[in-house]
Amino acid sequence: MLAVPVSAINFNTPESTVAEIMADPEYYDGTITIGTIAIIGTLTNISCDVHISEGGQCIAVDTRDRSMFEGFEEGDTVKMIGIFYYKRVRGSVFDPECVIHWPITDSKTVAIPELMENPQAYNGRKITVIGNLTDVRESGMGYRMDVEDGGQYLDIKFYGRTLLEAGTAVKATGIFVGGTMHADTVAKRETLPFGIAIPGFSGLLAAGMLAFALVVASRTIKKR
Incomplete structure (x- = not known):
């Protein structure tokens, strides 16, 4: 099956306010000059024609992809990342690539079955998942990955380089948007031989540290 090419979303795009854009809309017009931008503001009229607002000013938002807004209130x-179009046929509009809660909120580690059963609760948030890498394939500027846990699969876009192969236990961290994780990191999940994970340490180092701790504990007990 051919993968859809990965298109990186720059979540670190510098933020502009609604007031700044409305003060000089021609400068921010993506059809002429600046291209992709990020807007910080408040969601309004979310049940119908969504706007991003600040004070008494607002910008209409293109909502053809309603999945971006699931879980938002x-x-x-x-923070919306996308392109602003000034004076289109139906007026000025912002076409978002993604919508995230701002400031970015970290939901910590989430089980993939829980994520798949309740995706709206994590939409637009930073999360960490752990599972089995079942497929990895080059796509555009990065990779598409499938990670499985408990019979449920998560689609991951990763924009770095990797030597990971299918069958590897992995830990991935990134922002969950519209059913897909845009990962900052995807790494092998290191565990001790009997399955205890030691985040941030290699297997050999973790085993050595545990062995050292057991020796110290044993000597302490003998002295008593």
């Missing part, structure tokens, strides 16, 4: 502060 009226009044949420968000």
Whole structure:
């Protein structure tokens, strides 16, 4: 099966406010000059024609992909990354690539079955997942990966380089948007021989540290 090419979203795109864009809309017009931008503002009218607002000013948002807005509520502060179009046929509009909660909130480690059963609770948030890498393939500027846990699969886009292969236990961290994780890191999950994970340490180092701790504990007990 051919993968859709990966297109990297730059979550670190510098933020502009609604007021700044409305003060000089021609400068921010993506059809002429600046291209992709990020807007910070408040979601309004989310049940119908979504706008991103600041004070009394607002910009209409293209909502053809409603999955971006699942789990968001009226009044949420968000960061939208995308392109602003000034004076289109139906007026000015912002076409988002993604919508994330702002400031970025970290939901820590989430089980993939829980994520798949309740995706709206984590949409637009930073999460960590652990599972078995079942497929990895080059796609555009990066990789598409499938990670499985408990019979459920998560689609991951990763924009770095990797030597990971299918069958590897991995830990991935990134932002979950519209059913896909955009990963900052995807790494082999190191465990001790009997399955205890030691985050941030290699297997040999972790085993050595544990052995050292057991020796110290044993000597302490003997002295008593």
